[in-house]
Amino acid sequence: MIVRTSGSRRFISAGRLGGYGFAALWGLLTLYPLIFSFLSSFKSTDEIYYNPFSLPGIWRVGNYAAAFGRHNMVLAIGNSLFFAVGATALVLGAASMAAFALARYRLRYLPWVFLFFALGIMIPIHSTLIPLVRMINRAGLANRYSSLIVLYSGFSVPLAVLIITGFMRGIPAQLEESAIIDGARPGHVLFRVVLPLSTPALATAGIITFRGIYNDLIFALLFINRPRMNTISLALLRFQGSWHIELGPVFAAVTVAIIPMIVIYMLFQERIEHGLAAGALKE
Structure with a gap:
């Protein structure tokens, strides 16, 4: 052509x-x-069922008032952000230190440690639910913010370690050697030399972790039964009444709930793409 x-x-x-x-x-x-959810957030339930692809006949702004008033979506979004931010910070802190050791130290057992993290990705999360429920309930750790953050972090660390390790292995070792010659300790090398250069990988691992926790339903459903701790996924389940579901407020809540993820991704888009590409090519 x-x-x-x-x-x-x-x-x-x-x-x-x-x-x-x-x-x-x-x-x-x-x-x-996204467009369908936005348009449906201004429609009635009947209009969504019978005219799903049309523009709203009447733009019902009251759906947003219902979502954030009667169903308290503000608290649910705040809880989801708290879990996601807290767990992501914990994951990045632990994964960056583990990745630094795996990428730079030459010890005989470290390949087995790396394999251990790789196996963590292969274990289906659903196969661990019954043991987790029994342990958490027996220990009295249900309905606690700290318990959920630790659980989320434990399942998110393996992937973060693999992403950050692959990137750190591509950073020239001469930069660290120069810092050590100047008297820098391993902690200073990590936090002042390696981590600033690893921001693309950290952004990639952070966004993947944040997205998974922010959208989680299964852990919240199993370990939270207090309304004040509801996450977004749990709050959306509460929209179902005895005989019907209010679809207009549901789509209004969904529309607002996805805004934080879109904003965060737009802010870190370049770093995420660079981190994924670099992590895939480095050895």
């Missing part, structure tokens, strides 16, 4: 056109649920 640009001819391969077409289709599939 020939495309004319500024009086010149440029040939575009069929493969590139296919790539553009796939990207456009993927963008449409990704954006459509």
Whole structure:
């Protein structure tokens, strides 16, 4: 195919056109649920059922008032943010120190430690639910913010360690050697030299961890039964009444709940993409 640009001819391969077409289709599939949720947040339940693809006949702003008034979504979003921020900070702190040791130290048992973290990704989370429920309930740790943060962190550390380790292995060792010659201790090397250079990997691991915890339902459903501790997923379950579900407020709550994730991703987009690419190519 020939495309004319500024009086010149440029040939575009069929493969590139296919790539553009796939990207456009993927963008449409990704954006459509967001647009659908936004439009449905201004509709009544009947209108969502019978005219799901049309614009709202009447823009019902009261759906947002119902979501944040009667169902207290502000508290639920705050709880989800608290769990996600707290666990993400704990994960990045632990994973960065473990990754530094795995990437820089040459000890015989460290490959087995790295394998241990890799196995943590392979274990299905659902296979651990029954033992976890029994242990948490027997220890009286249910309905506690600290318990949920520790649980979330434990299941998120392995992937974070793999991402950050792969990136740190690509950082030139000469930078650390120069710092050590200047008298820097291992802690100073980690926090003043390695971590500032590893921000793309930290951003990638942090966003992946934050997203998984922010959207979690299963742990919150199993270990929280106090309304004041409801997360977003639990609060959305409370929208179901005895005979019907108020879909308008549900979509209003969903629309507002996804805003923090969109904002965070837009702020760290470049670092996330760079971290994923670098972590995949470094050895």
